[in-house]
Amino acid sequence: MTATGRRGLAIIGGGKIGEALLSGLIRRGGADGILVVERSPERAAQLTERYGVPAVELADAAARARVLLLAVKPQDIDTLLGLVAGHVDDGHLVVSVAAGVPTKRIEAALPAGVPVVRVMPNTPALVDEGMSVLSAGAHAGEQDLDEAEALLAAVGQVRRVPEAQQDAVTALSGSGPAYFFYLVEAMVDAGILLGLPRALAADLIVQTALGAAVMMRDTGEHPVQLREAVTSPGGTTIAAIRELERHGVRAALIAAIEAAHSRSVELGVDKA
Template sequence: MGETLLSAFVASGRRPGDLVVSEKVEERAADLRARYGVQTTDPATAVQRAAVVLVVVKPQDVAAIVQDVAPHVDPAATVLSLAAGVRIAAYEDALADGVAVVRAMPNTPAVVGEGMFGVSPGRACDEERLAAVVALLETGGRVAVVPEEQQDAVTAVSGSGPAYVFYLAEAMIDAGVDAGLDRETARTLTEQTLRGAAALLADSDDEPAELRRRVTSPNGTTHAAITTFDEHGVDEGLRAGVRAAARRSAELSGS
């Protein structure tokens, strides 16, 4: 996700010279310098003049990183955390007063500029600094601002959500093959159907249920499929899965 955002920042017109990256693996750091023209250095040096500090590491590495950089973060800076499950308080307790903290949950479609970010501001984050973070993340997709107590729900719906869509795509492709299509054609049909349906949903003011009803003629093929889905509890299975993801997110974050 770190390189995904870096690529998006550069593509959006931000000057590579204004971007400083800390990467502990030198071979990787050299690759980032060559590909994006950014500076690379150690964490403490990287944060010293930064207006926005992005923390894009594994959750178990956050405490050590924050302890290392805390004395060097400008009190006027904003720390943007993309570490899953790490609460805002973990940063605020370690950083100087005045440092704004924003917690964000991304998802993988940010790789193609179609990501979804759920962001939650900490107590020192005013509207101006929050707006700057939102503008930064919008280079990788869309942004929704939510209170931190809703981050587990965000994780369950959009953070894990792409996997649900891929799960559906797997089933549709396999079903197409079962019905006689070759796999390449089944995949093409599935990809474009999901792409088109998502675009239609995004462009419509109608609820998904209404869009579904328009495709579902009485006793037609779609009606047969939806009826079978209902008989197999597909709706409740999806709801249960999302609830399970939210519970697991809460467990991991200690909330």
């Protein structure tokens, strides 16, 4: 099949982020034109049954789809690129969501001129509230970025950054949901310690987190202003804030995000 005969999207890798993108895209636009490539037959069958999309071999996907979305773990990217290289040309658009893997590493493994767009999504794409950040490789033009952005916009917000900022993006928003889940877990445990049933504590914290996020998004106020509006002199909130500062929670969060950034840089180094 020639490049002009290709259409649609092939998601290569049916793990958590691949499924998050698949489910969101289908919710927005249906399954037409979407293919899945998954090395586990059991997982492939599961995705086909759940979403009604064909699971095909890699060569078939490359022959039929213009956009190839590489949704594998960074540790598996080199193996996948070795398999993909013989089936792609400059009529494809390769979109990679492998954390930490730079476009130049992908381009070096593919035929010359193949456009590559690097994306850092996150798992809230499962509920159409993802944050995806795009960067163009050496051969990707504005039209390629537009195409990738339209794809990711189906599952949330999209931003574009120079690729040099992608490791910071990975540390902040790519891994970011886990930080919030960790904090919510601790707050629910605190509610249980104070005598609340687990289900009630979870309901209180989840709705509080949702409300706080919407306030930050919709009011445009700085988080400090919003926090100060809750913090009365001599009240309960300032007592809690004092303990958070005393235990170095702010410093710990900054250090954690720096560690995630360092790991993203490490993952991007070609070990071959």
